Amino acid sequence: MRAxxxxxxxxxxxxxxxxxxxxxxxxAPNAGAKDTIRFVAxxxxxxxxFPSNDHPLAxxxxxxxxxxxxxxxxxxxxxYNCIDCHGADGSGAMGPSLADSRWHFxxxxxxxxxxxxxxxxxxxxxxxxxxxxxxIWMLVTYVRSLSAGKDxxxxxxxxxxxxxxxx
Amino acid sequence: xxxxxxxxxxxxxxxxxAACGGGNQTTARTDSTGTANATVAATSVAGTRIGAPRTTxxxxxxxxxxxxxxxxxxxxxxxxxxxxxxxxxxxTFSTGVLRGHEGQPLVVNNTMYLxxxxxxxxxxxxxxxxxxxxxxxxxxxxxxxxAGQACCDVVNxxxxxxxxxxxxxxxxxxxxxxxxxTGKQLWRTKMADLARGETMTMAxxxxxxxxxxxxxxxxxxxxxxxxxxxxxxxxxxxxxxxTGSDRDVKVGPRFKSFYPSGTGTDLGLTSWPGDTWKxxxxxxWGWLSYDPELNLVYYGTSNPGPWNEGVRKGDNKWSCAIMAxxxxxxxxxxAFQVTxxxxxxxxTVNENILVDLPLGGTTRKTLVHFDRNxxxxxxxxxxxxxxxxxxxxxxxxxTGVDLKTGRPNVVPEKMTVEGKIVKDICPSLEGGKxxxxxxxxxxxxxxxxxxxxLCMDFxxxxxxxxxxxxxxxxxxxxxxxxxxxxxxxxxxxxxxxKKVWGIQEPFPVWGGALATAGGVVFxxxxxxxxxxxxxxxxxxxxxxxxxxxxxxNPISYLGPDGKQYIAVYSGIGGDMGLLIAGDVAANLPYDVxxxxxxxxxxxxxxxxxxxxxxxxx
Numbered sequence: 001m002r003a004x005x006x007x008x009x010x011x012x013x014x015x016x017x018x019x020x021x022x023x024x025x026x027x028a029p030n031a032g033a034k035d036t037i038r039f040v041a042x043x044x045x046x047x048x049x050f051p052s053n054d055h056p057l058a059x060x061x062x063x064x065x066x067x068x069x070x071x072x073x074x075x076x077x078x079x080y081n082c083i084d085c086h087g088a089d090g091s092g093a094m095g096p097s098l099a100d101s102r103w104h105f106x107x108x109x110x111x112x113x114x115x116x117x118x119x120x121x122x123x124x125x126x127x128x129x130x131x132x133x134x135x136i137w138m139l140v141t142y143v144r145s146l147s148a149g150k151d152x153x154x155x156x157x158x159x160x161x162x163x164x165x166x167x
Numbered sequence: 168x169x170x171x172x173x174x175x176x177x178x179x180x181x182x183x184x185a186a187c188g189g190g191n192q193t194t195a196r197t198d199s200t201g202t203a204n205a206t207v208a209a210t211s212v213a214g215t216r217i218g219a220p221r222t223t224x225x226x227x228x229x230x231x232x233x234x235x236x237x238x239x240x241x242x243x244x245x246x247x248x249x250x251x252x253x254x255x256x257x258x259t260f261s262t263g264v265l266r267g268h269e270g271q272p273l274v275v276n277n278t279m280y281l282x283x284x285x286x287x288x289x290x291x292x293x294x295x296x297x298x299x300x301x302x303x304x305x306x307x308x309x310x311x312x313x314a315g316q317a318c319c320d321v322v323n324x325x326x327x328x329x330x331x332x333x334x335x336x337x338x339x340x341x342x343x344x345x346x347x348x349t350g351k352q353l354w355r356t357k358m359a360d361l362a363r364g365e366t367m368t369m370a371x372x373x374x375x376x377x378x379x380x381x382x383x384x385x386x387x388x389x390x391x392x393x394x395x396x397x398x399x400x401x402x403x404x405x406x407x408x409x410t411g412s413d414r415d416v417k418v419g420p421r422f423k424s425f426y427p428s429g430t431g432t433d434l435g436l437t438s439w440p441g442d443t444w445k446x447x448x449x450x451x452w453g454w455l456s457y458d459p460e461l462n463l464v465y466y467g468t469s470n471p472g473p474w475n476e477g478v479r480k481g482d483n484k485w486s487c488a489i490m491a492x493x494x495x496x497x498x499x500x501x502a503f504q505v506t507x508x509x510x511x512x513x514x515t516v517n518e519n520i521l522v523d524l525p526l527g528g529t530t531r532k533t534l535v536h537f538d539r540n541x542x543x544x545x546x547x548x549x550x551x552x553x554x555x556x557x558x559x560x561x562x563x564x565x566t567g568v569d570l571k572t573g574r575p576n577v578v579p580e581k582m583t584v585e586g587k588i589v590k591d592i593c594p595s596l597e598g599g600k601x602x603x604x605x606x607x608x609x610x611x612x613x614x615x616x617x618x619x620x621l622c623m624d625f626x627x628x629x630x631x632x633x634x635x636x637x638x639x640x641x642x643x644x645x646x647x648x649x650x651x652x653x654x655x656x657x658x659x660x661x662x663x664x665k666k667v668w669g670i671q672e673p674f675p676v677w678g679g680a681l682a683t684a685g686g687v688v689f690x691x692x693x694x695x696x697x698x699x700x701x702x703x704x705x706x707x708x709x710x711x712x713x714x715x716x717x718x719x720n721p722i723s724y725l726g727p728d729g730k731q732y733i734a735v736y737s738g739i740g741g742d743m744g745l746l747i748a749g750d751v752a753a754n755l756p757y758d759v760x761x762x763x764x765x766x767x768x769x770x771x772x773x774x775x776x777x778x779x780x781x782x783x784x
Contacts, residue, residue, distance in 0.1 A: 123313070
């Protein structure tokens with residue numbers, strides 16, 4: 001639904017550039033569910049305050065930029081066995097890499113908090129209620145630091161001289 | 168039966184003739200162990216016999232290792248060293264799934280059965296029709312959360328066929344029975360507890376109407392067991408734990424340990440401090456063998472949990488042990504602990520190949536076991552007595568096995584302990600050999616063993632047990648061992664404990680072996696080569712670059728056209744393809760890994776895949 005809004009919103013903006021006249025859609029006489037969605041999704045008909053992806057969850061990390069929290073987070077990462085699933089420095093093991101700036105469920109502080117708090121399908125355990133939110137935020141601070149400065153997009157083997165035996 | 172004995176006798180005569188004529192069959196291959204007598208003439212050993220002779224058709228493959236003895240030997244002989252260079256790809260089948268394709272397909276009644284990695288889809292292919300169309304496809308319900316509890320990739324090591332049914336395990340802890348003709352699920356039984364970190368990856372065997380299964384989770388603080396399920400009803404018949412009281416472990420009046428250190432009351436409790444046996448690991452995630460005459464099921468147990476040895480002083484029985492259970496009742500008849508108080512993650516789950524061998528002037532019923540700890544064992548399978556124990560790879564953690572006690576003599580400098588990083592331990596935690604199974608040929612009397620050449624540093628750290636998370640307590644980075652090659656495919660004489668020849672490979676040889684009566688042995692490599700080699704000399708006869716690294720095991724079968732076929736999965740994964748590979752994946756936009764340091768070159772040669780390849784002349 002949200003994605004649909006964005007696409008149509010873009011279309012509307014483009015349309016407005018060539019046709020300044022505002023278009024108001026009236027519902028068709030026998031509006032089925034499909035028509036209803038189109039009607040609701042029209043930017044003119046979006047009620048004020050309807051969430052869009054331009055404004056993700058507003059949860060704020062109280063430890064953003066806090067070096068001590070980052071250090072404690074790194075210790076919690078070991079104490080709670082995160083290291084064994086996600087690898088030292090988040091390199092990836094049983095679970096995905098946390099050091100690649102790529103996020104399955106979002107990389108904003110709030111989204112990383114949600115992943116740890118709620119757990120995720122495919123096996124991320126639920127930590128909310130088992131450890132404090134404070135500790136989760138410190139883990140968020142540490143985990144989000146692991147990608148800093150890394151470009152993992154290209155793997156170039158040129159010049160890699162590794163001895164081969166046999167063939 | 169008669170013709171097989173004749174062949175062995177002829178082989179022995181030929182070998183004697185060759186020796187007398189100075190025909191010393193040595194190999195030009197480099198031997199990396201540095202032992203003085205590096206090359207040994209390959210001879211046939213008279214009096215060798217597969218311990219549990221096949222009762223199923225030579226052209227079929229009904230159970231994971233082909234037979235109960237785990238020989239992975241095919242009686243088919245159309246493919247020979249002379250014509251093997253003419254092998255070609257005959258057909259392929261994409262499994263539709265990525266991740267590690269361990270295990271092997273089955274062939275029964277001109278139908279091929281496959282099981283994929285998670286989500287553990289199974290297929291039945293009609294071999295009698297061009298294009299091998301599906302007879303059926305089965306997509307089980309299989310909890311997603313299981314993927315986060317499996318330490319070492321979401322692999323499955325295969326199914327077993329019996330009585331018109333296909334049996335296999337789901338990653339999420341269920342065992343299923345499927346009608347082999349229709350693909351309908353007959354029953355589904357929960358055997359393992361995902362909430363406690365238990366998953367299932369092993370291949371069952373079916374013995375006298377009982378489906379035998381075990382669990383995974385040695386790194387998750389589980390408590391291992393072997394269980395029997397009624398093949399018709401799906402009801403659990405017995406479960407023998409691998410740690411705990413005699414009652415739980417099923418140690419009764421018929422238990423006899425060959426060695427004194429295995430004799431005593433409640434050793435599964437007393438060899439652990441306090442309650443640590445409850446998270447003691449000892450999971451049965453490997454291969455099963457069965458001797459119908461002795462009525463014994465053989466399997467090995469995993470490492471004890473956690474890797475941090477300080478938490479669990481004591482022998483930690485029965486982790487890292489070979490277990491022999493009565494197939495009817497599950498009673499433990501004997502057990503031999505290969506690595507007491509393991510400090511290196513040397514699981515003992517590798518296959519036990521049942522072979523009758525000439526030793527000391529008589530024929531002994533043995534099992535041959537290539538352990539993670541680097542020793543190749545020849546053990547009396549009736550009693551658990553160690554007859555031979557010699558290193559089959561480079562090792563430095565032990566100076567040898569004391570045959571009086573069966574225990575390894577440990578080098579003090581290689582003991583792992585909290586507070587220091589122990590460097591350069593060989594073999595690494597992946598072992599001299601891991602899940603990749605060896606094969607035996609009664610024609611040559613040799614074992615064909617895919618091995619690793621890896622070493623590690625080991626740093627113990629404190630760890631808490633949190634159910635559903637790993638219970639490890641160590642960092643253990645690995646690297647290639649002395650010589651710089653990652654592995655070696657070797658031929659081994661289990662009567663003398665000697666390597667006969669070896670083929671070095673750039674990467675650990677993580678796929679299994681197949682031996683055939685035609686004198687050709689097959690195996691696949693991590694960099695995607697599927698190879699045929701001469702069973703006597705190790706000379707490479709043929710190879711083909713399959714789509715992705717091989718971590719599965721080849722089988723041979725007779726097609727409806729009467730031709731011999733060789734089938735193997737390609738699809739890198741498992742430890743090598745997930746945990747230490749770095750980025751060999753492509754399909755997960757959110758998981759991009761840096762090049763691993765252990766095998767930095769691996770991603771150059773392979774990425775994830777999922778394809779069955781079938782070859783013929």
